[in-house]
Amino acid sequence: MAVIGAGAAGLSLVHRLCAPAPGRRPDVTLIDAPPGPLRPPERTWCFWGEPGGAYDEALTASWDRLRLRGHAGDTVDCTLAPTRYKMLRSTDFERLVNARLDAAPHLRRTTATVDGIDDLRPGAVVRGTTEGGTPLRLRARWVFDSRPPRALPPARTLLLQHFRGWFVRTAQPCFDPAVADLMDFRTPQPAHGLSFGYVLPLDPCRALVEYTEFSPQPLDDTGYDRALHHYTSQVLGLGAFEVTGTEQGVIPMTDARFPRRTGSSAFRIGTAGGATRPSTGYTFAAVQRQSRAVADALARGRPPLPPPAYPARSRAMDGVLLRALATGRVDGTRFFTQLFREAGPERMLRFLDGRTTCREDFALGLRTPVLPMLRTAAELPWLRRRPDTRARGIPAGGRPGHEETGPPAPETGPLA
Structure with a gap:
């Protein structure tokens, strides 16, 4: 099988596929883009x-x-125990996973620009050009593609979560680690x-501020x-x-x-396969869930279709929230502050990660501005999904939860 892209989604899947386990492990070829604009920063x-x-x-x-x-x-304070909020830099992730993969006996790595994937039924052929300029034709039973799409699919609503962050070192202690x-x-x-x-905060004098x-x-x-100043x-x-x-x-939200x-x-895997939460940008945890599901399906001899990253109920709620924010029907600052305060931090954090139950989602809905949200929900089925030119060249990234993205979308942030 072939995995295209050695970012978070591609490396996470290969890491799962090559992990020691009973039985024969699949032969995997990981195709990474050559150094340059095709690699995410x-x-x-x-x-x-x-x-x-x-x-x-x-x-x-953490x-x-x-x-x-x-x-x-x-302020609204959230105690996470027994879980923790974890910060992972892409270079440290890649270093760790690549070190573990160095000893994987069934893994082959190549550097190439992928031009297309031809369907053979069964199997597929990955076409491209290697870093040295020679043509690449790789036949595989299964192909998993984590490259960001050239353009986003048509949508009823598109907001952009855009950000800049500074890693700062202060002269005096300013942060609570x-x-x-x-x-x-x-x-x-x-x-x-x-x-x-x-x-x-990383220590009393160092932090990422966005x-x-x-x-x-x-x-x-x-x-x-x-804004940062x-x-x-x-x-x-x-x-x-x-x-x-x-x-x-x-x-893109x-x-x-x-x-x-x-x-x-x-x-498609990672953000290319819908792993980014539409209302928040979080992606990394969903990528891990998708990777586990694909590896389990292959181990059981089943077609390895990546599962939906979030339940249909969560995606529907996200659609309503995005539309309500885009139309100005709800005040975003008041919306999130009130939800965290009234619904409780633990439930809200599960919601941000797409792990709330149907009953919890209903209870959350009652704590939102009900009339504006109902009006928005009623109009959504009548709205056409349209392409948006703003999406051209904007990778579908994931934020802190950010995921497999291309330039210019590093991932960090609260709702990454």
């Missing part, structure tokens, strides 16, 4: 999980407490959508820098600090339907 993923996870030894940091700050400065700020709404709000700060917006269009460099100086009051690194990304199967033997 360094980025950060964040996700929830219990201690002792598969990638814990590569984590940059927290068992989260905080949400309202526009007026009121025990608490991460998931959403800080003490930022100036845009005319359409919402904005918030996001702070992942400015994030949900809005129709990204900002320019001046806009992001102005305001947030770090006027809101956080950091005083003197040094910027040691930056991250920036754009994540859309109710588009991402096909998981593109041929009799070809499948």
Whole structure:
């Protein structure tokens, strides 16, 4: 079998397929893009999980407490025990997984630009050009493609989650390493959508500080820098600090339907296969679920169609929320602050990860602005799904939960 792309989705699947287990392991060819624009930049993923996870030894940091700050400065504290909010840098993830794969006896690696996948029924042929310029024709029983789509599928609603983050080092201790700020709404709000700060402390003097917006269009460099200068100086009051690194990304938040199967033997995985949560951008945990399901199906001799990353109920709720935010029918800052406060942090965090039950989702719905949400739900079936030119060239990334993305979308953030 062939896996296209050596980012989070591709490496996670290969890691599962090559893990030691009883019985014969499949022969796997991992096709990575050559160095250049087809490879995603360094980025950060964040996700929830219990201690002792598969990638814990590569984590940059983790927290068992989260905080949400309202526009007026009121706080909602979230205790996560026994789970933790984990921060994983893509370079550390790749280093760990590649070291484990070095000894995999059934893995072959190649570097090539993939041009297309031909369906053979059964099987498929991956066509491309190797790094040395020679043609590539690789026949495989199953092909898993994690490349971001050239354009997003038609949708009824598309907002962009766009952000820039600074890794900062302050002159004086300014951060509590025990608490991460998931959403800080003490930022100036845009005319359409919402904005918030996001702070992942690494120690008392170091943190990743991000400015994030949900809005129709990204900002320019001046806009992001102005917002970050305001947030770090006027809101956080950091005083003197040094910027040691930056991250920036754009994540489409859309109710588009991402096909998981593109041929009799070809499948899409990662964000290309719908692993990014439409209302939040979280992806990494869903990629792990998809990878486990595909590996289990192959081990049982079943067709390895990646399962939906989120239940149909969750996707429907996301569609309503996105439309309500895009039309301005709900105030995003008030919406999220009220939900966290009234529904309880534990339930909200499960909702963000797509793991709530039907009863919990119904209870959450009752804590939203009911009339605007009902109006939005009633109109959705009558809206046509349309392509959006803003999506051209914008990879469908995942955020902290971000996933397999291409330039320019590193992943980090609260709703990544």
